[in-house]
Amino acid sequence: MDILIKNATIITCNAQNEVLKGDILIRSGKIARIAENIDLPVYEASSVKIIEGKNLIALPGLINAHTHCGQTVLRSFADDMPLYEWLFEKIFPAEEKLTKEIVYFSSLLGIAEMLKSGTTMFYDMYFHEDMTAKAVQATGIKAVLSRGLQTDEKESLRLDETRELIYNYSSDRIKVFFGPHSIYTCSYELLEKVARLAQEFKTGVMIHLSESENEVNTCYERYDMSPVKLCNQAGLFDTVCIAAHCVYVDDEDIEIMAEKDVSCVYNPTSNLKLGNGFAPVYSMISSGVNVAIGTDSAASNNNLNMLEEMHIASLLEKGVYRLPDILNARQILKMATANAAMAAGINNTGVIQEGFCADIVLLKADDINMLPCYNPVSNVVYSSNPSNVYATIVDGQILYMDGKLFTVDEEALVKEIKSIEKYLKEGI
Ligand SMILES: CSC[C@H]1O[C@@H](n2cnc3c(O)ncnc32)[C@H](O)[C@@H]1O
Ligand SMILES: [Zn+2]
DSSP, X not given: OEEXXXXXXXXXXXXXXXXXXXEEEEETXXXXXXXXXXXXXXXXXXXXXXXXXXXXXXXXXXXXXXXXXXXXGGTTTSXXXXXXXXXXXXXXXXXXXXXXXXXXXXXXXXXXXXXXTTEXXXXXXXXXXXXXXXXXXXXXXXXXXXXXXXXXXXXXXXXXXXXXXXXXXXXXXXXXXXXXXXXXXXXXXXXXXXXXHHHHTTOOEEEEESOSHXXXXXXXXXXXXXXXHHHHHHTGGGSOEEEEEOOSOOHHHHHHHHHTTOEEEEOHHHHHHTTOXXXXXXXXXXXXXXXXXXXXXXXXXXXXXXXXXXXHHHHHHHHHHTOTTSSOHHHHHHHTTHHHHHHTTOXXXXXXXXXXXXXXXXXXXXXXXXXXXXXXXXXXXXXXXXGGEEEEEETTEEEEXXXXXXXXXXXXXXXXXXXXXXXXXXXX
């Protein structure tokens, strides 16, 4: 059904950073018109859903640019430890127990959480990624998916799975990238191979890059260069490349990333929680690097709430650089919307603009924690929380409204997750 949102405060995230007051007409999944007042002809009025937006803020759907949705069932499974201990001693062994069915329900759980907190698209790397793709199809959210790749005896099997994902699931709502996990789990030869394949399949790459000091030190020991230089040399930057983390990048790395159009995904909570530090985002942006924002997974964050992630992203950089005027609310919101779409080479979402996909979030502007409102963008970034989300709309479909998910049976999902929790508690 087409939708007319009336009298809303519209944060466009367009190039002019316009904030408007007015109406948005959604037709056939696209933003058909934005105007101060849109009157529908009488014969059309009954077939259009009208949403009174007087007390609503409309913004582009948030894009979680780095997560592992299939890992949501490992929320609170391993906390308060450094990355390598967390990953190699706790997470990798636990992941051995995750069946296809578990990854499906885990993905549903993650998607439900994201829809409830205003996310309309997410970029993901995991195994059994076909199950995440099925959960994406079932719920109506959008995603850029990748099968995580590593070097071991199953390396070529995983590449085959990526090809299958591309053939079976690529659509208007799903893009498939190659997902080399990191420079410490992939051989140099695999990185080179992935670079060639991504070009052959005309797609992109997502990788964990320069996340910890350990990663950088071992990279220098093994290859005598930084992880960024290694990826560049392997050809990974000759295609669309999304680099998650980039905590330990120096000026030369940043220069390479800017020149090669490599996008960074800033995951402040995960970086803080795993004790890795903070990414020099302000320096990257000042050098022309495109930066988006991600939550990483519920096993390292421990939530998939992009509203919270935007808030922390802004505060952390201000504090670290001791510059309160950097990464202002407008910039942060752009990172979580337009910049994220740009990172994956997607040019029809991330902005509220005529002709673009109707991927829109409506926030309640009259909730107690959102008042008063001298600046709606500030209130979104610094004050909002998921309880303020009124509706999450993807391609013009209302997937969440007024506390109800329309494509997820929440009660059944809760039951499934509790039984998975029981099984994992017994088995691990
Ligand atoms: C091989 S599928 C993806 C793989 O990545 C793991 N993972 C999740 N978060 C992180 C992180 O912050 N750094 C490195 N690896 C991470 C996840 O557990 C999967 O095994
Ligand atoms: Zn990650």
